[in-house]
Amino acid sequence: xxxxxxxxxxxxxxxxxxxxxxxxxxxIISMVTxxxxxxxxxxxxxxxxxxxxxxxxxxxxxxxxxxxxxxxQPVTVQYARFAKGLxxxxxxxxxxxxxxxxxxxxxxSFRNDRPVWPLLLDRLPVTxxxxxxxxxxxxxxxxxxxxxxxxxxxxxxxxxxxxLALAGVSLPIYFTGLLAQLVFVHxxxxxxxxxxxxxxxxxxxxxxxxxxxxxxLALLYAATYARLTRAQMLETxxxxxxxxxxxxxxxxxxxxxxxxxxxxxxxxxxxxxxxxGSLLGGAILTESVFGLPGIGRLSIDAVNTKDLPVVLGxxxxxxxxxxxxxxxxxxxxxVIDPRVRLG
Amino acid sequence: xxxxxxxxxxETQPAEETPAVPGTVIEGRSLGRIAWTRLxxxxxxxxxxxxxxxxxxxxxxAPLINKAFGHPVNExxxxxxxxxxxxxxxxxxxxxxxxxxxxxxxxxTGRDLFSQVIYGAQTSLLIAFAATLLAVAIGIVVGxxxxxxxGWLDSLFSRFMDxxxxxxxxxxxxxxxxxxxxxxxxxxxxxxxxxGGFSWPYIGRIVxxxxxxxxxxxxxxxxxxxxxSNFRIIFKELLPNLAAPILVYSTLIIPTNILFEAALSFLxxxxxxxxxxxxxxxxxxxxxxxxxxxxxxxxxxAIFITVLAFNLFGDGLRxxxxxxxxx
Numbered sequence: 001x002x003x004x005x006x007x008x009x010x011x012x013x014x015x016x017x018x019x020x021x022x023x024x025x026x027x028i029i030s031m032v033t034x035x036x037x038x039x040x041x042x043x044x045x046x047x048x049x050x051x052x053x054x055x056x057x058x059x060x061x062x063x064x065x066x067x068x069x070x071x072x073q074p075v076t077v078q079y080a081r082f083a084k085g086l087x088x089x090x091x092x093x094x095x096x097x098x099x100x101x102x103x104x105x106x107x108x109s110f111r112n113d114r115p116v117w118p119l120l121l122d123r124l125p126v127t128x129x130x131x132x133x134x135x136x137x138x139x140x141x142x143x144x145x146x147x148x149x150x151x152x153x154x155x156x157x158x159x160x161x162x163x164l165a166l167a168g169v170s171l172p173i174y175f176t177g178l179l180a181q182l183v184f185v186h187x188x189x190x191x192x193x194x195x196x197x198x199x200x201x202x203x204x205x206x207x208x209x210x211x212x213x214x215x216x217l218a219l220l221y222a223a224t225y226a227r228l229t230r231a232q233m234l235e236t237x238x239x240x241x242x243x244x245x246x247x248x249x250x251x252x253x254x255x256x257x258x259x260x261x262x263x264x265x266x267x268x269x270x271x272x273x274x275x276x277g278s279l280l281g282g283a284i285l286t287e288s289v290f291g292l293p294g295i296g297r298l299s300i301d302a303v304n305t306k307d308l309p310v311v312l313g314x315x316x317x318x319x320x321x322x323x324x325x326x327x328x329x330x331x332x333x334x335v336i337d338p339r340v341r342l343g
Numbered sequence: 344x345x346x347x348x349x350x351x352x353x354e355t356q357p358a359e360e361t362p363a364v365p366g367t368v369i370e371g372r373s374l375g376r377i378a379w380t381r382l383x384x385x386x387x388x389x390x391x392x393x394x395x396x397x398x399x400x401x402x403x404x405a406p407l408i409n410k411a412f413g414h415p416v417n418e419x420x421x422x423x424x425x426x427x428x429x430x431x432x433x434x435x436x437x438x439x440x441x442x443x444x445x446x447x448x449x450x451x452t453g454r455d456l457f458s459q460v461i462y463g464a465q466t467s468l469l470i471a472f473a474a475t476l477l478a479v480a481i482g483i484v485v486g487x488x489x490x491x492x493x494g495w496l497d498s499l500f501s502r503f504m505d506x507x508x509x510x511x512x513x514x515x516x517x518x519x520x521x522x523x524x525x526x527x528x529x530x531x532x533x534x535x536x537x538x539g540g541f542s543w544p545y546i547g548r549i550v551x552x553x554x555x556x557x558x559x560x561x562x563x564x565x566x567x568x569x570x571x572s573n574f575r576i577i578f579k580e581l582l583p584n585l586a587a588p589i590l591v592y593s594t595l596i597i598p599t600n601i602l603f604e605a606a607l608s609f610l611x612x613x614x615x616x617x618x619x620x621x622x623x624x625x626x627x628x629x630x631x632x633x634x635x636x637x638x639x640x641x642x643x644x645a646i647f648i649t650v651l652a653f654n655l656f657g658d659g660l661r662x663x664x665x666x667x668x669x670x
Binding site: 025028037169171172175181186284288296299300311314315318319 | 509512522602647
């Protein structure tokens with residue numbers, strides 16, 4: 001065990017190690033993703049430049065794009081340029097017109113005639129609105145359901161919650177989403193259909209449009225969280241320290257809420273971080289079912305129009321969120337569980 | 344149904360791993376037997392197992408079942424739909440359900456939805472099973488090598504698994520699949536590789552963890568002391584004891600893989616038409632569900648029932664094979 005005066009050093013060390021690991025992970029992911037997008041079209045016998053410009057392009061367009069993107073260069077050179085663009089910005093130059101792409105340059109979409117980064121930023125608020133709203137519901141609902149289930153183990157409530165949870169994880173969102181829309185939007189007319197509106201323009205319309213997305217997405221995750229919380233709680237209440245807490249005369253409520261919850265929350269924090277991280281990188285299915293113009297929708301549209309720079313950009317952006325989420329989870333871990341810092 | 348790996352009674356079994364509560368160790372009965380006894384008592388899991396069995400039968404016997412109750416998969420029945428309603432089946436017929444068309448017909452084409460669903464089961468289960476098999480194979484190889492040999496190999500493989508789990512899964516999959524040629528056989532193979540290639544770390548982590556603890560056990564030590572080779576220890580001592588967790592977690596990733604396949608098809612990067620697929624039926628239904636909800640409901644329920652059955656069975660199997668349980 002480290003002495004008290006050694007503690008700050010340990011924490012700094014721990015954080016530094018995590019920063020380094022995350023950075024390395026991000027670099028590897030970007031290399032792999034870039035490599036795959038470079039190699040795969042080649043293996044499949046298509047000219048990557050054709051994919052970048054689309055089917056209607058003339059051979060001259062293709063050649064210009066190839067030159068502009070440096071697709072005639074080896075993959076290492078291309079990756080180096082891409083990486084440089086991410087940190088310092090880069091210029092796309094095809095002779096007659098030059099396009100500058102500010103840092104962080106995730107690539108340039110010829111479909112939209114815009115760099116990828118602002119496209120991502122445009123869509124990000126929608127995805128954040130969806131993910132955060134759903135996360136609040138599922139975190140509270142799932143953990144609460146799991147705790148109550150565990151405390152009433154074997155009872156009718158426990159069994160009902162667990163059956164619902166199992167049904168919840170077995171229901172794909174592209175089915176529940178459509179069902180919910182059919183009932184609440186088209187049949188009962190309780191919620192508005194139509195386009196997504198910004199929070200700033202019309203808060204009620206914003207919430208109305210997102211509501212079903214929040215609930216169906218939350219249902220899916222709450223089911224997983226309830227199961228995990230229940231299992232974790234059942235394991236924890238069997239531990240010696242819980243018996244000790246009870247033995248020294250603490251109220252049951254304090255034992256559960258203060259002593260047991262701390263260890264129950266550790267795995268919850270882990271998967272919560274990963275889940276929110278991957279959702280922020282684009283909730284593809286939910287966004288397509290509810291017609292929400294978020295990052296996931298951007299990616300699907302880009303795939304359908306073969307807008308490869310956008311596809312690559314979104315994939316990397318998504319990976320960035322997951323790595324970032326992992327990093328934050330590791331930091332939170334150190335706060336929740338002091339053993340981590342010293343290990 | 345055979346359940347569980349039956350390790351030879353002479354070997355130390357996971358069932359004896361935690362003899363914490365006196366009297367829970369049942370001697371003279373193999374884990375497989377104990378599991379089967381428990382599973383028979385768990386009616387929910389049994390129902391799941393039977394449903395799984397029936398679904399597999401349906402997928403295998405799809406051509407026969409379809410001959411008896413359906414119509415040729417891609418036969419159009421334009422008389423069953425109403426062009427005045429934009430091509431949906433007549434109102435009040437519940438999506439065109441009749442004694443002839445058990446689950447109704449598809450809008451616009453009038454194809455038999457029953458045949459689509461039956462053959463969709465084939466597509467779904469084929470891809471999910473093949474992907475799971477691939478995942479299990481890679482997971483075992485990587486997990487056992489990482490856990491058994493340890494050292495730098497373990498670090499390398501563990502980091503590699505972290506890396507794969509950190510990938511934005513669906514994003515990457517749709518992006519990758521969309522740049523490849525969309526022929527049926529090729530797409531099917533690519534989907535199997537992509538789904539299997541992303542799900543193996545789940546198996547790999549479990550196998551690694553189990554191997555790490557098994558490797559220190561007395562029976563492995565005794566095998567080593569009498570001069571058994573690594574090869575022999577892995578195949579004769581470790582793998583039989585890994586069979587139970589591998590079986591459980593394979594059963595539990597099958598439903599995930601079914602959902603993954605359906606999601607890819609829903610997003611338009613699944614097996615190409617006209618091969619039936621539940622996910623694509625649902626994505627087709629998006630334009631019609633307001634007026635013809637049955638068209639959405641049928642494939643949706645097919646996915647739900649299948650995934651639920653696998654989850655129930657897998658959960659029951661896990662409880663039945665859990666050495667800590669003493670029910």
